[in-house]
Amino acid sequence: MTERFERELMRGSLDLMVLSVLADGANYGYLIQKRVRDAGGDMIKLQAGTLYPLLHRLEADGVIKSKWDHSTGRKRKWYELTPAGRRRIRDQALQWDKYAACIQRILTPALAALPAK
Amino acid sequence: MTERFERELMRGSLDLMVLSVLADGANYGYLIQKRVRDAGGDMIKLQAGTLYPLLHRLEADGVIKSKWDHSTGRKRKWYELTPAGRRRIRDQALQWDKYAACIQRILTPALAALPAK
DNA sequence: AACAATATATCGTTGTACGATATATGTCAA
DNA sequence: TTGACATATATCGTACAACGATATATTGTT
Incomplete structure (x- = not known):
């Protein structure tokens, strides 16, 4: 019950949270x-399973852009704000404040x- | 875009808003x-189309209960908190505050x- | 060699909000 | 008195985000 509530609460503000993290500088998933x-x-x-599709969606929307980094063994996809x-x-x-x-x-x-x- | 954001924001807090209205006393849809x-x-x-299914869901959950009122020409279904x-x-x-x-x-x-x- | 952590990705399921539509009564003005 | 509008409840199909499971591959630890 409480889990359901929390899950639904996240909807609509999760994008904003991810963008906010990127306001602090480029980062990867x-x-x-x-x-x-x-x-x-x-x-x-x-x-x-929520985050990666979300990042793809934000990129398709043009609010973030990505660049692969193969310099390390583990490949990372760096995202930054547009x-x-x-x-x-x-x-x-x-x-959000209004809401x-x-x-x-x-x-x-x-x-x-x-x-x- | 903004409409989408608002719509998604509502998810998870709409139940709480409806319950809050009922905290003020019994009411109908x-x-x-x-x-x-x-x-x-x-x-x-x-x-x-959002509200009525929501009320049915809350009633099925046992957090509200309903009673039909046929005393007036327009029939009304009154709800109150349990x-x-x-x-x-x-x-x-x-x-919500925590979130x-x-x-x-x-x-x-x-x-x-x-x-x- | 086995296991955990790092790192990205996709897939099917679930559930909520939406718009459209249906149905019916009451009120008010042309 | 007829037509329009507000009141009142309900259901249906669609869209879409978050989830858990799963896949894949590399690096670090025991």
């Missing part, structure tokens, strides 16, 4: 996954109306 | 929809890292 997981504590368990990506972070961050404020506006009086536990 | 839309400003366009519903609001409100804090924790430094527009 495996490390991005770790960064998001660390930031998420026990809330966000980002799966590889100008459109930076714009999207700013836009979606505003959207969160809206939830709070509904939630706060509701909790107040609930009988004290 | 059509008015619940209005309440959520009003609270959401231009962010949340809750569709009837004790499990009140518990769920409290639980998911905590989850929102986590997004902020990622978002704030990212925005700071972005070149000033």
Whole structure:
């Protein structure tokens, strides 16, 4: 039940989280996954099977671009933000704040109306 | 694009919004929809085709219960919270706060890292 | 040699939100 | 009085994101 809730919560903000990690500088999938997981504590368990298609989608959207790195034995695909990506972070961050404020506006009086536990 | 983002954002928190409206007292679908839309400003366009299945799902979950009202010409199905519903609001409100804090924790430094527009 | 960690990728399943559509009653103006 | 609009609930097919499982290959550890 709680897992379902968390999973659905992630939808719509996961893109923004990944883009935010890239705002800190170029990075590759495996490390991005770790960064998001660390930031998420026990809330966000980002799966590889979620992340890689997500990165492909963002690239197809033109908000990130990639470059293969074969210099090490393990090949890595580095991603970085495009100008459109930076714009999207700013836009979606505003959207997110507006959305969160809206939830709070509904939630706060509701909790107040609930009988004290 | 932005519409897509908003749509996905709603997932996972829409149940909580509907339950929150019911925390204010029993209500029926059509008015619940209005309440959520009003609270959401231009962010949340809750569709009837979303709401009614959602209410059925919540009832099947045992967090709300319904009663038909035929006293007026237009029949209305009134919903109210069950004790499990009140518990769920409290639980998911905590989850939501945790989640929102986590997004902020990622978002704030990212925005700071972005070149000033 | 066996196993864990690193690293990317795809595939089928699940579940939610959407728009369209259906149905029916009440209200108000032309 | 007829037509339009708001009220009121419901279902259906579609789209799509996140999941878990699986595949593949390299590097580090025991």
